[in-house]
Amino acid sequence: MRSDPSVAAAQAQRRAAPEETNGNVTVNAAVALLFIDFEHPNRLRVNGRASLHFDDPLLCEFAGAQLLVRVRARRIFPNCPRYIHRLQSVEPSPYVPRAGQSPPVPKRKRFDAFRDVLPAGDPAREEWQGLSPSGRSGPGSSPSSTRRRSP
Secondary structure, eight states, rough: TTOOEEEEEEOOOSSSSSHHHHHHHHHHOEEEEEEETTTEEEEEEEEEEEEEESOOOGGGGGOOOOOEEEEEEEEEEEOOOTTOOOOOOOSSSSTSSSSTTTOOGGGGGSSSSGGGTTTTTTTHHHHTTTTTTTOOTTTTTTTOOOOOOOO
């Protein structure tokens, strides 16, 4: 699969039904990707057509991935890096999927406004339903919890 350099593969974690999260690709497969290297200021644009793969052989190489998005590149070209600020990676985010670990539930998913729209199987929904291993009945049940918190 990797022998074709015009095809890029990327993982996608799906927390909702595919038609809710990836429906745009099924309606219009045209994509434009912008890759930014902050350590050595460079940008690369890739325009192409995306396709969704739920049983791709590469899926097992990405911890937590439930589908793979493949992009067949149509145009690849550099993009001016003039305004890229130099940054360096210090440590990976705790939200990045890792083999054998579940990422923490983002604070934004604990807002009361999202309670009724979280999809079945979403860890935040399970917390609201009292299925959290912490033993609480839900994030909004504690008097110390606030309605608005920064994400």
